[in-house]
Amino acid sequence: MTRRIARMPSGVLLCGGVLGCFACHDVRELLVDHGSSMRMSSRSMRAGAIVLAAVMMSSMVACSGPSASEKASASFHNSVSAARDALFEEAKATNQGFFDLQESLGLQGGAEELPAQMHRYVMGNAAKYVADLNAQLKESGERTEPDTHAEMVGPVLYEGEKKSGAEEADSRAEIVIERCVDARKSPRLDSRGEPIPGSTNLVHHILYMDHDSDGELKIFEAWSQEVTTCPVNGLFAIRGVAGG
Secondary structure, eight states: OOOOEOOOOTTOOOOGGGGOOOSOOOOOOOOEEEEEEEEEHHHHHHHHHHHHHHHHHHHHHHHSSSOHHHHHHHHHHHHHHHHHHHHHHHHHHHHHHHHHHHHHHHHTOOOSSSSSGGTTTTTHHHHHHHHHHHHHHHTTTTEOOOOOOOOEEEEOOOSSOTTTHHHHHHOOSEEEEEEEEEOSSEEEEEESSSTTOOOOOOEEEEEEEOOTTTTTTEEEEEEEEESSTTTTTTTOOOEEEOOO
């Protein structure tokens, strides 16, 4: 007796391909014997129906994609990541503006009062530190050697241990960054124009930032330490402690 499996009827829909997903509207096995069709037994049909249902359920699970809760979670994490990136870019702009202006003031020999532009970058204790530093430079006649400038390494997000004495600042800050200022080729000169010993140094800064009432992100507190190697790049050895 010769048997063959006939072609699948037109009602069968294949939609998977590489996706491995398919749905079938009608599945039958037609056994042809010398041109005569033979009906499947009721038991065979029930077994076939069970197999078909299992395959379809598996396909539905495989092709359904992420759930609504999974999509919501992914969307939330993407939003948080985007917000953090935007805040860091804002922090970098504040840091760069502050660095450039302070370098300019150093070359000028400080200032009795901070220029209005500096208040765009600093507030609170940080503003007081910067004001005192520039007033001292002005009074002493010291200035940065002309045609030189410090180099900045960083900034990067600070993720190290909390610094002693800065717990309150750490809890308040919206973002904390770290950087190094390398003034080893940019000495400070005294009133006679002579280099001041120890003024060519490398200092590690941790800057605490928060938004002011005017909506600008500003440095409100700072932690500084003189080092021999910038920790933004790797391990470092402590040489001493710088003020502020």
